[in-house]
Amino acid sequence: MTQRSSQFDFADHSHRRYNPLTDSWVLVSPHRAKRPWLGQEESPSKPNAPEYDAACYLCPGNLRAFGDFNPSYSSTFIFTNDFPAVKAKQPEINSTDSPTSLKSRLLKTQSVEGQCFVICFSPKHNLTIPLMTFEALIKVVGAWTDLYRWLEKEAAMENKPYKYLQIFENKGTAMGCSNLHPHGQAWCLSTVPSEVEQEFRAFKKYLHQHSSHLMGDYITLELQERERIVLENETFLVVVPYWAVWPFETLVVSKPHLTSLVEFSDAQRKDLALIIKQLTVKYDNLFETSFPYSMGLHQAPLNANMKERANSWFHMHFYPPLLRSATVRKFLVGFELFGEPQRDLTAEQAAHRLRCLDSGVHYSQRSSTS
Ligand SMILES: [Zn+2]
Ligand SMILES: [Zn+2]
Known part of the structure; x- marks a missing residue:
């Protein structure tokens, strides 16, 4: 019979962790991570796609859905999405329902307009972020910044109703991305959007209660504890957040109070490009596979006023689904759909594994003799 331990052990006992960004909880069951894995182990995959694919609608010079041809671009290339999720202009919603009616109370609607863009990171079909050069990645960060700046100008000068720019990447079929490019x-x-709105609400409440920014205080704490740090440079810190849901989820956050890309200096843009490269190389090296993820940037609203700026803090989330190997992924099902998210591996264990991995040499570029 096992003896009941009298001391609480975060690496062994089940517990819940609070996510102050979304005001939600995650169930952590670290004892389950110790159970033996009897599933199939796949051999490491090496990328073998061609540099150019004639059938790819993102490759340079190729034909897109409505007859446009991509230019023969040589670095980052942005175009308007041929199948945008929102329209640039549409009629207003004219509701005749009384504001006190049940319908007004329960069936709420908001009109939303905007514009959707596709950003090709590289002309090469078979390159992913971890395989791109540092110089090419600086151009990606530059393209995000230029787009943000241009939309701010469009909103101010052309009176476009633009409020927020959500930049993101879905990588790999596991995250629903069909095109490898x-x-x-x-x-x-x-x-x-509501995920961002929720964070802004949390930041505002925290600022009101503690007269400091939640993100700034969280960085201070992580730099003291150092248990969940994966990478850092002068401008950025990468941690597996205390409340992570996805097994190897990370948060990339600016150490100084930067609110949006347009505030970055050249050096800070380089620091972001570098840390993204290092993090994604580690991710690929973890299971020696092209590691799938959804990644998104959270920053200040477009043309933010002083208050909105003070309340924003630049950061990025990486949500990768893989759990134990290149083929074993985590699903948010069952208890997680009906109760709350759950994880086996603790954030500290995940951070330790990521921290120990090489961030410089990609597994596919290692010499086969080593
Ligand atoms: Zn392509
Ligand atoms: Zn966020």
């Missing part, structure tokens, strides 16, 4: 998206909307 390295690309991300940017959706510019007339409203702040």
Whole structure:
């Protein structure tokens, strides 16, 4: 019979962790991570796609859905999504329902307009972010920044109803991305999307209660504890957040109080490009596979006023689904759909594994004799 331990052990006993960004909880069951894995282990995969694919609608010079041809681009290339999620202009919703009616109370609607963009990171079909050069990645960060700046100008000068720019990347079929060509998206909307709105609400409440920014205080704490740090440079810190849901989820956060890409200096843009490269190399090296993830940037609303700026803090989330190997992924099902998210591996264990991995040499570029 096992003896009941009298001391609480975070690496062994089940517990819940609070996510102050979303005001939600995650169930952590670290004892389950110790159970033996009897599933299939796949051999490491090496990328073997061609540099150019004639059938790819993102490759340079190729034909897109409505007859446009991509230019023969040589670095980052942005175009308007041929199948945008929102329209640039549409009629207003004219509701005749009384504001006190049940319908007004329960069936709420908001109009949303905007513009959606596709950002090809590289002209090369078979390159992913971890395989791109540092110089090419600086151009990606530059393209995000230029887009943000251009949309701010459009909103101010052309009176476009743009409020928020959500930049993101879905990488790999496990995250629902059908095209291998390295690309991300940017959706510019007339409203702040709810995930972001929730964070802004949390920041505002925290600022009111503690007279400091939640993110700033969280960075201070992580730099003291150092248990969940994966990478850091002068401008950025990468941690597996205390409340992570996905097994190897990370948060990339600016150490100084930067609110949006347009505030970055050249050196800070380089620091971001470098840390993204290092993090994604580690991710690929973890299971020696092209590691799938959804990645997104959270920053200030477009043309933010002083208060909105003070309340924003630049950061990025990486949500990768893989759990134990290149083929074993985590699903948010069952208890997680009906109760709350659950994880086996603790954030500290995940951070330790990521921290120990090489961030410089990609597994596919290692010499086969080593
Ligand atoms: Zn392509
Ligand atoms: Zn966020």
